[in-house]
Amino acid sequence: MIRGLFYLLIFPGLAFQVVCGFAFEWIDRKLLARFQRRIGPPWYQPLADLIKLFSKEDLLPLGAYDFVDLMLPLISLSAVLTAGLYIPIARFTPFSFEGDLIVIQFLMSVPTLAYYLAGIASVGIYSILGGGRSLLQYFSYEVPLLITISGPAVMAGSWSVAEISSSQLTMGPFIIFQPLGFILAVVGLIGKLKRDPLDIPSASSEVVGGSLTEFSGAKLGFWHLVMNVQAVVGIFLLVNLYMGWSNLTFPFAAILVFLVECLLMVLILSGASAVFARLRIDQLAGLGWRILVPLALLQLGFVILMGV
Amino acid sequence: MDKISIPIGPHHPLLKEPLSMRIDIAGERVLGGTLRLGYVHRGIEKMATQRTYVQDVHLIERICGICSHVHTTTFCLAVEKLLGIEVPPRGQYIRAMMCELERVHSHLLWLGILAKHVGLETVFMHAWHDRELALDIMEGVSGGRVSHAANQIGGVRFDLSPEQVAMIKENVEKLKAQVSGVLDVIENEPALRARTQGVAPVSADLIRDYCVVGPVARASGIDVDLRRDDPWPPYDQLDVNVITRPEGDAWARTLIRALETRESLRLCEILLSQMPVGPVTVRAPRKVPEGEVVTRSEAPRGEVLYYLRSDGSDKPARLKVRTPTLAVLSLLPEQLSKIHVADIPVVLAGIDLCIACADR
Amino acid sequence: MKTMRKRHSLLNAIIDAVISKPDTVAYPFGELELPEGYRGAIVIDPEKCTGCGLCVRDCPAGALKLEKKSRDEFKLIHYPARCAYCSQCENSCVKGAIGHSNALVGATAHPRELVVVLKEMKEGEG
Numbered sequence A: 001m002i003r004g005l006f007y008l009l010i011f012p013g014l015a016f017q018v019v020c021g022f023a024f025e026w027i028d029r030k031l032l033a034r035f036q037r038r039i040g041p042p043w044y045q046p047l048a049d050l051i052k053l054f055s056k057e058d059l060l061p062l063g064a065y066d067f068v069d070l071m072l073p074l075i076s077l078s079a080v081l082t083a084g085l086y087i088p089i090a091r092f093t094p095f096s097f098e099g100d101l102i103v104i105q106f107l108m109s110v111p112t113l114a115y116y117l118a119g120i121a122s123v124g125i126y127s128i129l130g131g132g133r134s135l136l137q138y139f140s141y142e143v144p145l146l147i148t149i150s151g152p153a154v155m156a157g158s159w160s161v162a163e164i165s166s167s168q169l170t171m172g173p174f175i176i177f178q179p180l181g182f183i184l185a186v187v188g189l190i191g192k193l194k195r196d197p198l199d200i201p202s203a204s205s206e207v208v209g210g211s212l213t214e215f216s217g218a219k220l221g222f223w224h225l226v227m228n229v230q231a232v233v234g235i236f237l238l239v240n241l242y243m244g245w246s247n248l249t250f251p252f253a254a255i256l257v258f259l260v261e262c263l264l265m266v267l268i269l270s271g272a273s274a275v276f277a278r279l280r281i282d283q284l285a286g287l288g289w290r291i292l293v294p295l296a297l298l299q300l301g302f303v304i305l306m307g308v
Numbered sequence B: 001m002d003k004i005s006i007p008i009g010p011h012h013p014l015l016k017e018p019l020s021m022r023i024d025i026a027g028e029r030v031l032g033g034t035l036r037l038g039y040v041h042r043g044i045e046k047m048a049t050q051r052t053y054v055q056d057v058h059l060i061e062r063i064c065g066i067c068s069h070v071h072t073t074t075f076c077l078a079v080e081k082l083l084g085i086e087v088p089p090r091g092q093y094i095r096a097m098m099c100e101l102e103r104v105h106s107h108l109l110w111l112g113i114l115a116k117h118v119g120l121e122t123v124f125m126h127a128w129h130d131r132e133l134a135l136d137i138m139e140g141v142s143g144g145r146v147s148h149a150a151n152q153i154g155g156v157r158f159d160l161s162p163e164q165v166a167m168i169k170e171n172v173e174k175l176k177a178q179v180s181g182v183l184d185v186i187e188n189e190p191a192l193r194a195r196t197q198g199v200a201p202v203s204a205d206l207i208r209d210y211c212v213v214g215p216v217a218r219a220s221g222i223d224v225d226l227r228r229d230d231p232w233p234p235y236d237q238l239d240v241n242v243i244t245r246p247e248g249d250a251w252a253r254t255l256i257r258a259l260e261t262r263e264s265l266r267l268c269e270i271l272l273s274q275m276p277v278g279p280v281t282v283r284a285p286r287k288v289p290e291g292e293v294v295t296r297s298e299a300p301r302g303e304v305l306y307y308l309r310s311d312g313s314d315k316p317a318r319l320k321v322r323t324p325t326l327a328v329l330s331l332l333p334e335q336l337s338k339i340h341v342a343d344i345p346v347v348l349a350g351i352d353l354c355i356a357c358a359d360r
Numbered sequence C: 001m002k003t004m005r006k007r008h009s010l011l012n013a014i015i016d017a018v019i020s021k022p023d024t025v026a027y028p029f030g031e032l033e034l035p036e037g038y039r040g041a042i043v044i045d046p047e048k049c050t051g052c053g054l055c056v057r058d059c060p061a062g063a064l065k066l067e068k069k070s071r072d073e074f075k076l077i078h079y080p081a082r083c084a085y086c087s088q089c090e091n092s093c094v095k096g097a098i099g100h101s102n103a104l105v106g107a108t109a110h111p112r113e114l115v116v117v118l119k120e121m122k123e124g125e126g
Helices: A001-008 A014-035 A047-053 A066-085 A100-121 A125-156 A161-173 A180-195 A218-242 A253-273 A283-307 B044-048 B055-063 B068-083 B089-118 B121-142 B162-188 B190-196 B206-210 B250-273 B326-329 B341-351 B353-358 C002-019 C054-058 C087-092
Strands: B004-006 B020-026 B029-036 B289-301 B301-309 B315-320 C043-046 C066-069 C076-080 C098-100 C114-119
Touching: A001 A014, A001 C114, A014 A047, A014 A066, A014 A218, A014 A253, A014 C002, A047 A218, A066 A100, A066 A218, A100 A125, A100 A161, A100 A218, A125 A161, A125 A180, A125 A283, A125 B004, A161 A218, A180 A218, A180 A253, A180 A283, A218 A253, A253 B121, A253 C002, B029 B341, B044 B055, B044 B315, B055 B068, B055 B315, B055 C087, B068 B089, B068 B289, B068 B301, B089 B121, B089 B162, B089 B190, B089 B250, B089 B341, B121 B162, B121 C002, B162 B190, B162 B250, B162 C002, B190 B250, B190 B341, B250 B341, B301 B326, B326 B341, B326 B353, C043 C114, C054 C066, C054 C087, C087 C098
Parallel strands: none
Antiparallel strands: B004 B020, B020 B029, B289 B301, B301 B315, C043 C098, C066 C076, C076 C114
């Protein structure tokens, strides 16, 4: 019982993922700042931002649904935290079962739906526009992402992330066999996290803040936590699916390799954010269905043929 | 799909200065919009009649932060015409050099804003890093990055020492290399081209109907540039290349401003190399004889026009300023039909708004 | 080749940015270098000032005030909060007494109460 609570709340549950979320946000902002010839924030900035947000006043427009707007970020936060419980951290996973990859995908889609509902529930005009755009974006990147993620599962012969990760010890890391799949998975992750170049729902030049325009105070603080934890869980997932070098015997070596792989992923995400421009929603839909889906099917077909 | 009306209100991340637009959209298509100005109106024309000419130079400088030097230059030219005095050649050359540097800094600022609205924040930061070189020149020479206080009636306030001339030459060389890098990025970056090509094309007839000036007019093929057509010295001794493009869409406007930056740097070098020696200012009397005069200049955004009437005292009787942004803004509702919602930032950036200029 | 070239320029700029020193300064914890000609706070050379009032007449912002009781007793007051730092006073002064230093005026919570007495001359002095 105590052990279960420890796993849920400390590691690899709430405290660990929130701290990793802060670390991710800081590294991302610092890298982006360095790319742009700026100094960037100090290491305690994400924590300071969260504390500041929780101390601010909570305002919503007249007619907005206050209770719904409070519950939506909390539900999303619990969904992504739960998704993170099933992903091995340097080979350590207390909860893992056959088929947890599907559950993780489902849980990671809850924040997207919650984002849309948050836009509708806070009845400002920019929120509604942003919410609608986020669903349009969801339809464009989710299908290629699902097809691509099936690649490692087929290759390892299992739908459990822990199994996929440990089977790379014998088969070699999947990024070598499925480089195209890795790139497509990174694109899908960028879309899911709503980062540049796919931050169309919250493009500040067009729709001020997207669904979160009217949020402030503690509710916005929770949404920031959701974004950070979602990013961290997504990175852990991709590292385990494609870069399985962390399944070595010695725990310190495993932790070190896992850390290096995660930092590499953060570098890729920040670099993509700095180099590419924001797409228009019709360009994204064209890209998603005309380029990404055929490529993902090609990659999956190749994996199946290789296994046969 | 129903028609909804979104406000690009006085407060919006898209706008540097307050401006009110109501844009009607249906889904992701824009149907049209209305415009409302006046949020930054400070009554500068009225204030100018309550202050002396000497004080007015500093008042006029604060009409706009980006094109401040060209406003004071045009005003000083008007007063000097009424007084009948002529600025010494070295003063004219320094004035023109500051004008060209201001054009460089304004276009680099504009490029950063366009890149930021398209999502390329890195290009924004890099363009503004290059702009710092131009601002360093202006700070070293005049003592202020944006408000130079370079002009006074009768000439310029400061002279250039040999060390300063060497510093300017060095920085201009560095700027030329950086600007070619920026031009490279603009021409080869597919995302920028994809977002701006074919967006909101404006025909030359529409430009003539609305009397649009500046880079927006040159992007639709109209060959007009006051540095060549109505020059004040020393522009009459310089050979200015006027760059036009026939397409008239946002991509043409982007390319024109980038190429104009390069041209301005070339003019800067020529001005520095041909700078005559001598005094930089003449003494100007305080009381201006009766008369009225119109002077024009090519600001970074187009033609700026000053009408000045004096009644013999040391305060102007009437000052009228027509800034280029006002002419270009009248084209905005026309441009806003038949585009996507995501193109609104690109269209607004292509106009290169300077609402402080437009509202005075 | 064209595709290589298009990414090349932006990636080049990013790598260059990471290697070189950042543009921004963590003011006020870092140092700020201002050039010598920077138009900062107003300073005066009291020996040269005669209380003629040319600077007061030409100031566009009304930041200078001269309280003249008699020919030899005057007080020159400067309001830094109203000043536009335009150097018109420096141009107008025929004696070269008033001018700019390149020091920054410190921030304060009550800018309207900022008053600097530049020169005070009493009857019988000078």
